[in-house]
Amino acid sequence: MNSIERINAAVSFETPDRVPVIAQIFGHAAVLTGVALGEYVRDGELLARCQIKALEHYGYDAVFAVMDVNVETEAVGSALEYRVDNYPFVKSYALSEITDLDSLSVPDPYDAGRMPELLKAVTILRREVGDEVLVVGCVLGPITLATQLLGIKKALYLAIDKPESFDRLLDFSTDVIIRFGTAQIEAGAHLPIVFDPSASPAVIPHQFFREFELTRLTRVFASFKKAGAKANWLHIAGPTDPILPYYPQAGVDIANIDYNADPLAAQQVLPKTCIDGNIKPLSFVEATPEEIASESARLLNLFADRGGYILSSGCEIPPESKPESIAAMVSATR
């Protein structure tokens, strides 16, 4: 089996030749290749080159066209500050007040901010790996983009003080996400992962997720499937146990779980959904390769009878992680 066939088998609960392994490597690909992170996140060609080198080095099952969490907000109008060895951050948000929302328009992914560079990375990666290895693009989830357009504090207070305005902001965010993700699929991504940290139960109560986020995520995933996504992959960090039951309804095929979610509880509430995770991200910096191998073996064992599993970290593998620890996770599936 090649990587795509292997992942397809895991998603459809068939038996793969081995458990797929996906290292969530974004900035680490730059560090591994000796490239400044500040350059990596701005240059699609460079990003693709680093991702291919990391793939050759580790031999896992997916590559990522992921820059950082600020691509969409920058394209809409936020100003970022770029740093040499770190991810950029928002200096001023696209919206200073919610009343400015009518002045914003959905950005053209082929023209706005770094979106064209990300599409370039997707195209190069797909050209390089074809249908052998999964090419993963990236969009934010609606609530996370809303918090990136207005700032998280203002956005969350808006949700309580003026829910109808927050609804409009979420609808706008959803339109941005669908347009950008669809363009990534057209450019060659097998799927865009939906990264939605602000929808975590650590940030909002699960009832709030159900009322504000679920219908939008459903719309996003339906659009991606229609555009040709191989599968729908949702990534929400933190203790996600209370919101996992909503995932099938949203159209999720692969559910990422973080280190502080319970794999057995996830198996129970998601009997037909592929799960990926959940090695503690910091352990790739702090733990020994032997400890990573042992944790990988524990997880593989937990999912051995059930299947529907991709071995992975709970969240991004930090850029400064030890290569030998990442290699230990990959080796555990061989």
Add this chain to the structure above:
Amino acid sequence: MSELTINRLLEALLEGNQSLAVVESRKLLENDVKPERIVTEGIESAMTQLDAKCTVEQFNLLEIMLVGRAVMEVMKVLYPTDGSPPDTKGIVVTGALEGDVHDLGKNILRIVLTAKGYRVVDCGTDCPVEKLIDTAAQEAALTIGVSGLITTVIPQVRQVTAILSERGLGHIKVMAGGAALKQATAESLNVDFVAQTAFDGVHYIDQILEVK
């Protein structure tokens, strides 16, 4: 009368209803209820109830932000000069170290600590270790709270305790928290405590006071 109204204030705070909380606290002041009593029986009581509700599994920022916003508005009514009581249990210096620009978690800690009677001196984000330590020395701080959402600040976190000792400030306790740092142990970060939530951090600081 005042007891009834303090209960109303307590309910308004727990609902995160800032305008009602402000109205109720003004009523209390008009009825000659002392600000200290409003803090103890209203605000601290609300924080204790919120604390009991916010276990590690059930902790969410939104709920705490709502209660916190109401608390801070009431504090402004009670203490119009600077929004905090003249007497404090102790001073906590907070900051996110160089390279880390995230401040929401740190701001939540500030609100919870303020509501529990501590004074917080915030060094902001992207803060050099030396500035954090200088501030702690100047303020005669009880504790330094270091927040980190990204793992790359860990080498700086590890320096804090050592520099404090070198400068004869080893009595100042160091606490770490935030999405990246809470994955580590206190031993590996070379700090006194790693807080899983803001309330977890406040419990630790309360314990320091009890020991003193």
